[in-house]
Amino acid sequence: xxxxxxxxxxxxxxxxxxxxxxxxxxxxxxxxxxxxxxxxxxxxxxxxxxxxxxxxxxxxxxxxxxxxxxxxxxxxxxxxxxxxxxxxxxxxxxxxxxxxxxxxxxxxxxx
Amino acid sequence: xxxxxxxxxxxxxxxxxxxxxxxxxxxxxxxxxxxxxxxxxxxxxxxxxxxxxxxxxxxxxxxxxxxxxxxxxxxxxxxxxxxxxxxxxxxxxxxxxxxxxxxxxxxxxxxxxxxxxxxxxx
Numbered sequence: 001x002x003x004x005x006x007x008x009x010x011x012x013x014x015x016x017x018x019x020x021x022x023x024x025x026x027x028x029x030x031x032x033x034x035x036x037x038x039x040x041x042x043x044x045x046x047x048x049x050x051x052x053x054x055x056x057x058x059x060x061x062x063x064x065x066x067x068x069x070x071x072x073x074x075x076x077x078x079x080x081x082x083x084x085x086x087x088x089x090x091x092x093x094x095x096x097x098x099x100x101x102x103x104x105x106x107x108x109x110x111x
Numbered sequence: 112x113x114x115x116x117x118x119x120x121x122x123x124x125x126x127x128x129x130x131x132x133x134x135x136x137x138x139x140x141x142x143x144x145x146x147x148x149x150x151x152x153x154x155x156x157x158x159x160x161x162x163x164x165x166x167x168x169x170x171x172x173x174x175x176x177x178x179x180x181x182x183x184x185x186x187x188x189x190x191x192x193x194x195x196x197x198x199x200x201x202x203x204x205x206x207x208x209x210x211x212x213x214x215x216x217x218x219x220x221x222x223x224x225x226x227x228x229x230x231x232x233x
Contacts, residue, residue, distance in 0.1 A: 002155060035219040037156070044206060044226060045148075045156065050219035088156050092216045099172055100146070100158035 004103035022089035120227030133207030141185035144210035149203035161215035
């Protein structure tokens with residue numbers, strides 16, 4: 001059971017917009033910024049979004065992040081076949097001694 | 112080019128020990144926090160441990176606290192994970208990841224190695 005809650009799957013056709021949600025609590029998303037990672041099966045994860053809505057250089061602007069209260073979301077607009085991957089949200093959790101927590105991951109399928 | 116290369120994984124019996132290493136290049140190693148993140152077969156990502164740029168801040172996931180020890184050698188630009196009393200549930204691909212900042216708690220993991228597989232089996 002992951003600390004952050006994501007839907008297990010999402011799908012869309014090429015060109016559509018897919019949105020992935022990430023739900024947490026006051027000790028994690030409510031108090032800290034959210035990160036999003038993309039993982040193509042068989043490869044290492046890649047940072048997509050940091051500070052809830054910032055993109056590292058090289059990440060297309062089709063990817064956007066937002067946060068409100070204890071929830072966050074990742075939107076992929078203009079969906080492309082190469083976007084088919086697993087997506088994970090993450091945040092620092094201030095409870096106890098503190099730790100990084102991840103969502104369970106969302107598998108995005110391009111139909 | 113930033114590179115993180117993990118090594119040290121392999122097959123180990125429950126209760127035994129293993130030491131993972133991560134050799135880095137392409138960035139100023141001692142300017143950044145470093146982390147270990149693992150992924151069990153077919154499962155999601157789990158943060159294991161992080162260490163600040165100067166060794167002053169170290170954190171562990173509850174699942175490994177007291178069994179795993181993270182360390183770094185800034186002169187060798189290397190990160191380590193000493194794993195003791197290994198359990199079946201520790202079996203995973205272990206990734207070395209670079210933090211965007213100097214401390215463990217604040218910033219994202221912006222570069223990742225390719226991972227090293229740890230198999231725990233009798």
